[in-house]
Amino acid sequence: MxxxxxxxxxxxxxxxxxxxxxxxxxxxxxxxxxxxxxxxxxxxxxxxxxxxxxxxxxxxxxxxxxxxxxxxxxxxxxxxxxxxxxxxxxxxxxxxxxxxxxxxxxxxxxxxxxxxxxxxxxxxxxxxxxxCVRQNDTMIGKILTKAAMQQSRKITMDAINLMISGLGDDLVMLLNELDKLIKYTVEGDVITDKHVRKVCKLSTSQRIFDLTEALSLKDSGKALTALKFLLDNNESTQFIIVMVARQFLQLYDTKCIIDDGGSVRDVVAILGVRDFVARKLVDQCRRFSKKELKDSFENCLKMDEDIKNGLIKDETALELIVAGSRSGK
Incomplete structure (x- = not known):
């Protein structure tokens, strides 16, 4: 049934x-x-x-x-x-x-x-x-939307997608986080992704995604905000660099799929990501050439190696990453 x-x-x-x-x-x-x-x-x-x-x-x-x-x-x-x-x-x-x-x-x-x-x-x-298996994103969205309406709130799809991406698909946990958002807002408010970022403790992988999103937009302000959050949560410089490298590799793979005539559905199937994540990857990868993504990935790996060999300081490596968003390189 x-x-x-x-x-x-x-x-x-x-x-x-x-x-x-x-x-x-x-x-x-x-x-x-x-x-x-x-x-x-x-x-x-x-x-x-x-x-x-x-x-x-x-x-x-x-x-x-x-x-x-x-x-x-x-x-x-x-x-x-x-x-x-x-x-x-x-x-x-x-x-x-x-x-x-x-x-x-x-x-x-x-x-x-x-x-x-x-x-x-x-x-x-x-x-x-x-x-009782995990619900798909559409069903989760309906449940969260209904729960928000019962408390005289509305919630945007961007906010719902960010909650799923940054918190997971456990409905009990998501509804607990929604309760925090409801307490943070007042009747009649629309809960947006900005509220989610401010109230909810998003996963490290989501913050890495935010960082690469800022880098793709050449937005040093957003890049610094995402970077500060990661450092404030005691994430090591090398871990951040390796995770950013992983994200650039995923963007490179997405770029290859799209350039070969693939679709968002193909990205979902091949990379094993959610539909809305695939759409964001497709949107991000279009701001880069294949060479830029490959160079960014290899540059992160080189910085990681240089840190291990004592050739560069942690702070300098992170500054170089953010500098790329300032210069557009």
Missing amino acids: TYQEFNKSLREGRIGSLYLFYGIDEYMKDYYIKSIRNALLGDNDFNYIKIDGKINARELSDLCDEMPMFGQKKLIVVKNSEFFSGKGTANLDLDFLSDLPEFTCLVFREDNVDKRSKAYKTLDKYGIVIE
């Missing part, structure tokens, strides 16, 4: 009696369970039972058979039961899952499952199994 199919089933009032949500996306697991709880119980907490950790299969069966209090339905959520891990449970008998009472909805929330285990096969036969 997909995300869309799940939401459609809830809208139509078709709530199953048995679910298994597993995988690495914590946000989606919580989303599915919260949606079932709201649809089934509303504000009624009497019939919501949460079990965290291992439980005996017999005890769980008895719990499922108990009548709900002050309502027609009850929801039991079992987190990390390890019934489906395959570790000592390969032949675990969960036959009671085939005949749950009509008033019980049983949900398992697991990190990992072994699809070869008897327990998994039993649940897959009688219930609904959904693997």
